[in-house]
Amino acid sequence: MIKRSDIEKIIDSYDTSDITIGVLGGHSGLDVSHGAKKYGFHTLAVCQKGREKTYTKYYRTRKDGRGCIDETIVLDRFADIIKPEVQEILREKNTIFVHNRYFWVYFDFKDIEDKFLLPIYGTRSMVKLEERDVPKNQYYLLEKAGIRYPKIFSSPKEIDRLVLVKVNEAIRGYERAFFYASSYEDYKHKSRELLEKKIITKEALEKAVIEEYIVGAPINFNYFYSVIDDELEIMGTDIRRQTNLDGLIRLPANEQLEVLKYLEPKMIETGHIAATTKESIIEKIFELGEKFVSTTKKEYPPGIIGPFALQGAIAAEKGREEMVVFDVSMRIPGSPLTSFTPHTSYLYGKPISYGERIAMEIKKAVEEDRLAEIVT
Numbered sequence: 001m002i003k004r005s006d007i008e009k010i011i012d013s014y015d016t017s018d019i020t021i022g023v024l025g026g027h028s029g030l031d032v033s034h035g036a037k038k039y040g041f042h043t044l045a046v047c048q049k050g051r052e053k054t055y056t057k058y059y060r061t062r063k064d065g066r067g068c069i070d071e072t073i074v075l076d077r078f079a080d081i082i083k084p085e086v087q088e089i090l091r092e093k094n095t096i097f098v099h100n101r102y103f104w105v106y107f108d109f110k111d112i113e114d115k116f117l118l119p120i121y122g123t124r125s126m127v128k129l130e131e132r133d134v135p136k137n138q139y140y141l142l143e144k145a146g147i148r149y150p151k152i153f154s155s156p157k158e159i160d161r162l163v164l165v166k167v168n169e170a171i172r173g174y175e176r177a178f179f180y181a182s183s184y185e186d187y188k189h190k191s192r193e194l195l196e197k198k199i200i201t202k203e204a205l206e207k208a209v210i211e212e213y214i215v216g217a218p219i220n221f222n223y224f225y226s227v228i229d230d231e232l233e234i235m236g237t238d239i240r241r242q243t244n245l246d247g248l249i250r251l252p253a254n255e256q257l258e259v260l261k262y263l264e265p266k267m268i269e270t271g272h273i274a275a276t277t278k279e280s281i282i283e284k285i286f287e288l289g290e291k292f293v294s295t296t297k298k299e300y301p302p303g304i305i306g307p308f309a310l311q312g313a314i315a316a317e318k319g320r321e322e323m324v325v326f327d328v329s330m331r332i333p334g335s336p337l338t339s340f341t342p343h344t345s346y347l348y349g350k351p352i353s354y355g356e357r358i359a360m361e362i363k364k365a366v367e368e369d370r371l372a373e374i375v376t
Contacts, residue, residue, distance in 0.1 A: 007119050008372045014094040016366045020044050020071075021359070022090060022118075024078060025055045027100040028354065031336040033068040035355025037061075039363045044071045044095060046086075048078045048106075078106035082115050096121050096375060098358060100332050104128065119375035121358060123305045126296065126330045132166070132209045136299065138328040145295040147288055147310070149325050150212035156187040159210065165191070167208035170201045178267045180213065199264065214324045216313030219275060221323075222338045223289045224357050225304050227374050228364050232289050233347060234282070235307070235354055236338025241271040272335035276342070281314070281321065288323055305374055306361065307332040307354055332358070 021036035023029035025047035033043040045055040052074045061067040071093075073086065080086060090097070097103075098121045103112070109128045129137045142149045153159055162182050169177045177200050181187035187210075194200045222235040244266050248256055277285070288310055297303030309329040314321050332354050338344075344352035352360075365371045 001113050002115075002117060002124070004376065006117065007375055010091060010117065011119055011372045011375065013091075014371075016094070016371060018042070018094055019362070019366065020090075020093040020095040021362070022046065022093075022095040022097040024081075024100065024102045024106075025052060025072070027102040027334050028098075028332045028336060029055065029100070029102075030059055030068060031353055031355040032098045032100075032332070032358060033059075033355065035353055035357070035359040036362075037068045037070075038356055039359040041359060041362070042070050042093070043068060044073065044090075044093065045069050046078070046081050046090075047072050047074045049074055049076050078102065079108075079111070082107070082111050087117055090118055095119075096362065096371075098122070098332065099124075099127065101329070101334060103331075104130075119371075121306060121362065121375055122331050123296075123300065123303065124376040126300055126304065129300075130328060130330055133207050138330075141292065141295055141299060142325055142328065144299060145291040147291060147325055148322060149312075150214050152212075153210040156181070156191075156210060157184050159184050159187055162213040163187075164211050164213045165208050166211060167191075167194075167200050168204045170198055170204065177264075179264065181210075194264065197264075211326070214313055214315050214326075216315035216324060218313045219277060219323075220272075220309050220311040220333065220335070221285050221288065222307070222309045222333050222335065222354075224307050224354070224361075225289075225293050226361055227302075227305055228361060228368065228370060232286065232293055233357075234285055234289070234343040235352070235357065236335075236341035236343050237275050237277050237285075238272045238335045238337060238341070239275045240269050240311075241273055242267040243270045244268075246270075269334070272337055274337045274340040282343075284321075284323065288325075292328075302373075302376075304330060305376065306358060309333040 020042040022044045023032045025045040029045050036043050047055050055069045056072045059067050059069050061070045096119045104127050128134055131137060139149060159181060165179050165181055167177055177194060179190050181190055191205055218239045220238050224233045224235050248265055293304055310325045311327040312323060312325040315324050339351040339353040361374060365374050
């Protein structure tokens with residue numbers, strides 16, 4: 001595994017007056033690059049052949065100042081970034097990489113931990129904890145932090161209430177073919193249908209998480225923990241747009257029942273919608289984030305760095321409101337519209353995007369000679 005001392009040596013060799021902010025061409029690459037340009041950083045997107053035009057053409061930097069992608073490297077596969085010659089080019093450009101979900105979907109975790117010899121803004125070893133089949137994962141951290149999450153059933157035979165079965169798709173392993181069940185018999189019937197249609201595999205079903213279904217108002221809390229200031233900030237709140245679920249719920253109930261005879265609901269994320277929360281729960285939002293940050297420092301030092309999100313729903317039970325967390329994003333979330341909710345304006349007097357906030361942190365770390373503290 002790459003040691004912290006290895007990354008510190010690379011940082012020491014960098015010309016910090018000429019830092020490049022590197023991203024993968026996807027997920028939140030434009031958001032990060034747009035913010036980096038505001039603070040004078042050179043930007044570089046590593047793209048996969050066949051899906052590079054967003055970065056090489058549409059949002060490339062022009063001479064008149066438009067655009068935010070200064071430079072691109074186009075590879076046959078995203079995973080080719082691990083090749084020594086590609087890494088050497090990135091180090092020569094004094095590159096700090098901002099990782100995102102793409103960075104972990106298209107790579108082997110071990111390659112990132114053991115072979116990617118570049119400074120990563122964020123906590124290198126924590127993103128894999130989003131996966132539900134690794135030790136001390138997100139559920140472990142939530143439990144240690146005292147943050148409520150849905151009851152997890154270790155066997156489908158234990159199902160005694162409505163549950164959501166989170167199983168990966170057969171074709172796109174990083175997307176989940178969720179289905180609902182209210183009993184073991186219901187589980188067997190619905191899983192058999194998905195297996196017969198080859199939507200899921202037997203192997204994926206065996207690894208599925210069976211999670212109590214919580215009825216509440218969906219909400220994602222997007223945070224930023226500043227290592228430099230030792231302070232937690234709320235970047236914004238949003239909800240997911242999911243296909244084909246969003247299309248189904250727009251239909252009248254009788255039409256939904258007819259359509260569901262011919263297709264299965266899917267929850268493939270296709271975007272986000274900015275969503276406000278009432279001011280009286282802001283303190284609770286901060287408390288959740290602070291508990292999570294504190295726990296990560298104890299369990300995975302140095303702990304979470306920069307962006308993360310607690311995603312779930314506000315449930316109203318027994319006369320009180322409580323956040324129930326379904327998922328944790330331990331890196332920049334995929335929503336570029338957090339700045340369209342008011343939380344950063346309350347703090348900074350203007351909306352701040354995730355990309356801009358990351359650039360602010362890197363800029364300050366450079367100025368204070370503390371860059372090694374915010375990369376892993």
